[in-house]
Structure formats: C-alpha cells, structure tokens
Amino acid sequence: xxxxxxxxxxxxxxxxxxxxxxxxxxxxxxxxxxxxxxxxxxxxxxxxxxxxxxxxxxxxxxxxxxxxxxxxxxxxxxxxxxxxxxxxxxxxxxxxxxxxxxxxxxxxxxxxxxxxxxxxxxxxxxxxxxxxxxxxxxxxxxxxxxxxxxxxxxxxxxxxxxxxxxxxxx
Amino acid sequence: xxxxxxxxxxxxxxxxxxxxxxxxxxxxxxxxxxxxxxxxxxxxxxxxxxxxxxxxxxxxxxxxxxxxxxxxxxxxxxxxxxxxxxxxxxxxxxxxxxxxxxxxxxxxxxxxxxxxxxxxxxxxxxxxxxxxxxxxxxxx
Numbered sequence: 001x002x003x004x005x006x007x008x009x010x011x012x013x014x015x016x017x018x019x020x021x022x023x024x025x026x027x028x029x030x031x032x033x034x035x036x037x038x039x040x041x042x043x044x045x046x047x048x049x050x051x052x053x054x055x056x057x058x059x060x061x062x063x064x065x066x067x068x069x070x071x072x073x074x075x076x077x078x079x080x081x082x083x084x085x086x087x088x089x090x091x092x093x094x095x096x097x098x099x100x101x102x103x104x105x106x107x108x109x110x111x112x113x114x115x116x117x118x119x120x121x122x123x124x125x126x127x128x129x130x131x132x133x134x135x136x137x138x139x140x141x142x143x144x145x146x147x148x149x150x151x152x153x154x155x156x157x158x159x160x161x162x163x164x165x166x167x168x169x170x
Numbered sequence: 171x172x173x174x175x176x177x178x179x180x181x182x183x184x185x186x187x188x189x190x191x192x193x194x195x196x197x198x199x200x201x202x203x204x205x206x207x208x209x210x211x212x213x214x215x216x217x218x219x220x221x222x223x224x225x226x227x228x229x230x231x232x233x234x235x236x237x238x239x240x241x242x243x244x245x246x247x248x249x250x251x252x253x254x255x256x257x258x259x260x261x262x263x264x265x266x267x268x269x270x271x272x273x274x275x276x277x278x279x280x281x282x283x284x285x286x287x288x289x290x291x292x293x294x295x296x297x298x299x300x301x302x303x304x305x306x307x308x309x310x
Contacts, residue, residue, distance in 0.1 A: 015199050024193035037196060044199050091191035104191060123185060124193050148181075155184050 011048050018060065021125045022067050024090060028120040029071045031109065033088050039070040061131040064121060068135060107157035115150035122147050 019040065026036025043066040047053075056062045090108075093101035108116055114136070121132045122143075129147070133140040261283060273279035292298060 012199070015196075019196035019199075020193040023196040040196060041199055089194060092194055094190040101191065104188075123188050151181055151184060154188075 007053070008048055010053060011044060014059065014063065015044050018063055018125075021120075022063055024124050025064055025117070025120050026067050026071055027090055028108070028116045029068060029113070030074075035074070036067075036071065039067050042070050043067055058131060058134070060125075060127065061134045064125060064127065064131075064135045068117075103158055107154050110157050111150055111153055115146050115153060118143055118146040119150040119154065 022040045022043075023033075023036055026039050027033055030036050030039075043063060046066075053059060089098070089101055090105050091101050093104075108119070111119070117136060118132055121127045121135060122129070125132075127135065129140045129143045132147075133143040136143065138146075266279075266283065269279045269282050270276065273282060
C-alpha cells in the first residue's frame with residue numbers, strides 16, 4: 001500500500017512561513033548559501049513525495065532538524081572550512097543599513113558553531129528552548145545556557161566592530 | 171576566560187535589535203522542475219531498459235545457432251539419435267526445443283521435425299474439416 005501523500009498546499013504554506021529562517025539556519029551551518037538552499041529544497045521535496053505531516057508531532061522542529069541533517073550528511077560541511085562570503089547577504093537590514101548587516105554577519109560567523117545555531121534557531125527560527133534542544137539533540141538547559149553565551153558573545157563581537165552599539169543601549 | 175555579562179533587560183533590547191534584521195527570502199521551491207526532471211529520468215531509464223533488453227535478445231539469438239553448431243560438431247551421433255527418437259514420438263514443445271538446441275540452424279531443426287499424418291481414422295461417409303476447407307479454397 002502506498003503511503004498517504006502530504007498535502008502540497010500545506011507544504012507550500014510551511015515553505016513560505018519557515019523557508020527564510022530555515023535558509024538562515026542552513027547558512028549558519030554551512031556558509032555556502034547555494035548548498036544551504038539546496039538542503040532546504042531537498043527537505044521540502046522529500047516531504048512532498050513521502051511524508052505524511054500528520055505523523056510528525058512538531059513540524060517546525062522537524063523541518064529544522066531535517067535541514068541540519070541534510071547539511072551534516074555532507075562531511076565536507078562538518079569541517080566548516082568555507083570562509084564567509086562578504087558579498088552574499090544573510091539579512092534584510094533595518095533602514096537598509098548594509099554595513100550593519102555585514103557587521104552582524106561577521107559577528108555571527110565568529111561565534112562557535114553550537115552557539116550560532118542556537119541563536120539562529122531561537123531568534124529567527126522562533127523556536128522555544130525545548131524545540132531548539134530537540135533539533136540539536138541537547139537538553140533544554142544546555143540550549144538556554146548556550147543561547148545566553150551566544151547573545152553575550154555576539155554583542156561583544158558586534159560592538160567591538162561598530163561604535164553605534166554605545167548609543168544603542170546594549 | 172572572561173565570563174559574559176548577563177543582564178536580562180539589556181538582552182531583551184539586544185534581542186529586539188537583532189529581530190529587526192529579517193532573514194533574506196528563499197528562492198521559490200521548484201516543484202514543477204523537479205517533477206519534470208523526475209519524469210525525464212524515468213523516461214530515460216525506460217529507454218535504457220528497453221535498449222538493454224533488445225541487446226540481450228540480439229546476443230541470445232546470435233549465440234544460439236553457434237552453440238548449436240558447436241554441439242553438432244561434437245555430437246553428430248546424438249543428433250541422429252535425437253532424429254530417430256523424434257520420429258517415433260509425437261511433436262511437443264519440449265521436443266521442439268530439444269531439437270532447436272541440438273540442430274545447427276533453425277532451418278535444420280524444422281527439417282527434423284516429424285510431421286505425422288493424422289492417425290485418427292474418420293468413420294465411413296464422414297470427411298475431415300481440412301478436406302472440406304481445401305475444396306472451398308479450390309472454388310475460390
């Protein structure tokens with residue numbers, strides 16, 4: 001018997017809703033944007049062909065986990081030896097402040113992998129610490145602790161490079 | 171190692187600042203393209219399978235008479251024995267296959283097939299359907 005097909009309308013909705021955050025998470029794992037995008041597409045196409053969404057308890061956490069697995073399956077990415085591409089933006093910055101965007105990207109890139117991933121999942125993926133823990137295979141306490149360290153380290157990295165931090169109040 | 175300075179109010183402000191940066195949109199999912207690619211690769215696989223089957227059949231046909239010839243060179247006596255036994259037995263698929271494997275060519279195998287006249291005798295005054303049909307053919 002064939003497995004029940006996932007509703008394509010529902011998959012498209014999930015793609016519109018989480019696609020950008022999933023791509024950012026992918027870039028946080030592998031700085032190669034093209035590879036990260038391929039991983040996200042791969043996850044959604046597989047979902048269209050095989051999965052039944054009703055069987056998945058937490059679809060959002062499942063999507064982030066799948067993107068991470070897809071990227072980590074490639075052993076070359078595990079090494080994260082690719083250098084950050086300054087020309088390829090990750091964010092649409094407020095007030096089109098592209099200098100701030102580059103500063104943020106560089107600061108994010110300077111974080112340890114585990115901190116960067118927790119930060120992206122919590123801030124832009126809008127995952128709870130419980131969901132973040134599920135995606136990364138760690139405890140929720142570890143996720144929360146890593147997040148606090150990541151936030152402090154990011155602030156420090158950004159403010160060292162950007163004087164505007166002094167006036168921002170953080 | 172420096173211990174980071176945790177200040178929840180400051181963290182909240184920083185979080186709010188970070189959230190102003192929106193992740194860049196992802197390119198649309200190319201569902202149609204991938205389906206088309208899948209269809210194309212399926213068609214390609216079907217063609218490859220068909221081509222492989224044709225080549226296999228051609229190879230088998232090419233090898234078959236050669237094998238028969240080799241065997242006939244080795245065992246002319248066997249063939250003669252087979253011929254004699256075929257004459258004494260009714261024609262079956264099994265015996266035809268056996269003849270095909272032994273004979274040097276398909277034509278030679280057909281020559282060896284024993285076509286016996288019908289053994290059943292018709293009652294007096296009755297005619298076989300074949301005889302009737304052959305007369306119809308003459309009329310045409």
